[in-house]
Amino acid sequence: MPGGGVVVLGLDERAGFEAVGVYDAADAQSRLAAQARQAVAPPLRMSFVTDVVEGRTVVLARVRELPTTDKPCEATATGHAYLRSYDGDYPLSALERQGFVANRGVARHDQAPAEGARRSDLDDDVLRHTRVVTRDDTPTLAGLYALGAYPQTQYPTLAITASVASRPNDPVGTRSADVAHLDGPLAELLDQAVAWVQRNTRTRVRFGADGHGRDEPEYPAEAVRELVANALVHRDLGPHALSTRVTMTLRHDRLVIANPGGLHGLTVEQLGAGTGGSARNQSLYDICKDVRTPDGRRVIEGIGSGIAAVRQSLNRAGMTPPHFIDAGIRFTAIVPDHALLDQDDIAWLAALPEARGLSDTQRHVLALMRHGTSWTNRSFRDRFPMDSTHAARS
Secondary structure: OOOOEEEEEOEEHHHOOEEOOOOOHHHHHHHHHHHHHHOEEOOOOEEEEEEEEOOEEEEEEEEOOOOHHHOOOEEOOOOOOEEEEOOEEEEOOHHHHHHHHHOOOOOOHHHOEOOOOOHHHEOOOOOOOOOOEOOOOOEEHHHHHHHEOOHHHOOOOOOEEEEEEOOOOOOOOOOEEEEEEEOOOHHHHHHHHHHHHHHOOOEEEEEOOOOOEEEEEOOOHHHHHHHHHHHHHHOOOOOOOOOOOEEEEEOOOEEEEEEEOOOOOOOHHHOOOOOOOOOOOHHHHHHHOOOEOOOOOEOOOOOOOHHHHHHHHHHHOOOOOOEEEEOOOEEEEEEEOOOOOOHHHHHHHHOOHHHOOOOHHHHHHHHHHHOOOOOOHHHHHHHOOOOHHHHHHO
């Protein structure tokens, strides 16, 4: 999994993770290291730390992420590979396995000829860019996706499925509302997606420092636009992934945007950190820097600033940052829908010296505690999407 993980020896899960210690720290490390070398292929690299917790010796083993060229990792006894999701392990499907194998090299699926397409299917003048058409004048997949009049003729899944999940007050049996299948070239998909979110969400009145109330969208349009653009441009275009669409789901407390294909060449921690971007579909990425939506805006700026812009937009709206999940073959962005802090709570937080330097999430938690809400690790994770480790740190 992206980032690897940590194995802790010496806690009793059945007793609320009470520290019970290990029988022999050196032997425990030796046996686990042997498992990492012999029980899985390719072998895994591990490093160990021993510490005392509640008077008991525990062992922490840091499992290093495998290079992309070595994935997937398989159990030698069965030949199976697994995905970790929350507290469960799930066998890889054949298509998921193909996705990992395809990621071993430089992805060039977007440069492949688009079967059944002709140059007349292209509806733009950006053909001066390389790899929009092949040498025999056939549109590439990237060219058709970005510039075609209707790419879904050849590739129906180069589209977005958007739905509003049932809400707590909906009638029993309600599954979803306003299910939409958005299609067209990439720039039109982007515009349609932003409009769909605006149509299915509310506006709020927020009072500024000048005391005047202003209408603000439930989800800032700039944040939605950047996240959808990322999903469309960086989705996996390999044959193994062309059975899957980009999806958008509006739940009662969050917006979820998911696309096939995990991060390529960087980690979740590096997103928006100014370390530069890494494009899965380099040809599509280059084309989209000069493709404009109907309102004249570029699909992407091409300088790796999209995630930073998302965080800034949410911060200006008084909302918590997005949460990203990279499952290796699928990437998900979650934007929590938290009520904006009202003027009274903002003034109360400003008067607390201890509140200075707190994250947006911590400020929201404090404000809710002020109004009687209590928190556990689980309720914190339910309200602010993150794993248990990040919740504990927060």
